[in-house]
Amino acid sequence: GAGVSQSPSNKVTEKGKDVELRCDPISGHTALYWYRQSLGQGLEFLIYFQGNSAPDKSGLPSDRFSAERTGGSVSTLTIQRTQQEDSAVYLCASSSRASGYNEQFFGPGTRLTVL
Amino acid sequence: GESVGLHLPTLSVQEGDNSIINCAYSNSASDYFIWYKQESGKGPQFIIDIRSNMDKRQGQRVTVLLNKTVKHLSLQIAATQPGDSAVYFCLMNYGGSQGNLIFGKGTKLSVKP
Numbered sequence: 001g002a003g004v005s006q007s008p009s010n011k012v013t014e015k016g017k018d019v020e021l022r023c024d025p026i027s028g029h030t031a032l033y034w035y036r037q038s039l040g041q042g043l044e045f046l047i048y049f050q051g052n053s054a055p056d057k058s059g060l061p062s063d064r065f066s067a068e069r070t071g072g073s074v075s076t077l078t079i080q081r082t083q084q085e086d087s088a089v090y091l092c093a094s095s096s097r098a099s100g101y102n103e104q105f106f107g108p109g110t111r112l113t114v115l
Numbered sequence: 116g117e118s119v120g121l122h123l124p125t126l127s128v129q130e131g132d133n134s135i136i137n138c139a140y141s142n143s144a145s146d147y148f149i150w151y152k153q154e155s156g157k158g159p160q161f162i163i164d165i166r167s168n169m170d171k172r173q174g175q176r177v178t179v180l181l182n183k184t185v186k187h188l189s190l191q192i193a194a195t196q197p198g199d200s201a202v203y204f205c206l207m208n209y210g211g212s213q214g215n216l217i218f219g220k221g222t223k224l225s226v227k228p
Contacts, residue, residue, distance in 0.1 A: 004158070035218075042204060043159070043218035091158050103149065106158030 002026065004107035006092050012113045013082055021077040021110045025094030032075050033104060034067055035091040043091065049075065082114045127225045134192040136222045138205035141186060145209040150179060150190045153221070154201045162190070162203075192224075200226045 005024045013019050025032045034046040045059040049069040060066070064082075069075040079086055089111050093104035128134045136150075146167045151159035163174045165181050165188075172179050178191040188205055202221040209217075 033216075042220040045216055045218075093158075103161050103164065104159075106151075106160070108156075108158050 004092055004094055004105050006090075006107040006110050008110060009108065010111045010113075012115065014115050015084060016081055018078065018080045019082055019112065021079075021090050021092075021112070023075045023077070023092030023107060025073065025075070025092070026096070026105055027073075029094035029096045029105070030072065031095045032069060033093045033095075034075070034077050035093065036061075036088045037091055037109070038088045046077070046090075079112075082112075084114045087112055087114045124220065125223045125225070127227060128195050130195060130197060130226050130228050132195055134190075134195045134199070134224055134226075136190045136192075136203050136224065138188040138190075138219050139186060140188065140205075140207050140217075142207065142209050142217075143183075143186065145207045147208040148179070148181060148188050149206040149208070150177075151204045151206060151218075152199075152201045153204065159204060195224075195226050197226045197228060200224055 004026055007022045011019055023032065030051045031048065033048040035043040036046055037043050047055055047057050047060055047067045049055045051072065064080045067075060067077045075092065077090060089109040091106055091109045093106045095104045126134060126136060147164065149164040150162040152162050153159040163172060163177050163179050165172045165179045167183060170181050176193045180189045190203060192199055202223045204221045205219040207217045
């Protein structure tokens with residue numbers, strides 16, 4: 001496919017469990033971003049990856065959150081010991097040098113519900 | 116500090132009318148702004164962008180206006196259609212680092228037939 005894909009589309013988990021969310025960016029896009037969107041709220045920046053540079057983790061809300069990007073492509077966002085306040089839609093976006101890295105292409109998101 | 120906010124959290128318009136969605140920002144170092152549209156259950160989609168060296172840019176039925184003096188950004192949608200119903204976010208990019216991105220909370224646009 002030509003767009004950003006995310007999986008799973010929906011995830012329901014119990015409090016205290018770990019979850020992994022996956023993002024497949026557009027092929028060739030070197031920049032990848034993770035955002036969180038709580039109900040009725042705007043997009044909260046979490047982390048971004050740019051090529052082989054060290055990721056900008058400044059938006060991660062706690063040390064329970066971590067992300068990896070393997071081979072400069074697929075990224076996984078991991079939330080350990082999930083809490084109810086982690087319930088949100090997690091959005092991934094990618095961008096490329098061609099757009100000056102400004103225009104981001106978003107995936108459909110993963111809706112996480114922590115019971 | 117940096118912030119991007121919206122004047123109106125919800126906006127209801129009649130089909131065919133023009134819509135104006137506003138966004139205020141506080142960081143004068145911003146150099147690039149984007150409007151995104153997010154339909155229910157989908158990720159945000161790029162609508163239109165504008166750089167800080169411009170004050171107006173037009174697209175298809177949409178116009179973005181930037182007033183740097185008062186740090187205000189607006190999105191105008193002409194002849195609003197039911198398909199325009201969505202949440203609209205403004206994004207500010209400043210400082211040159213891709214981590215320096217701030218999204219506004221969003222305005223929900225509802226179009227009445």
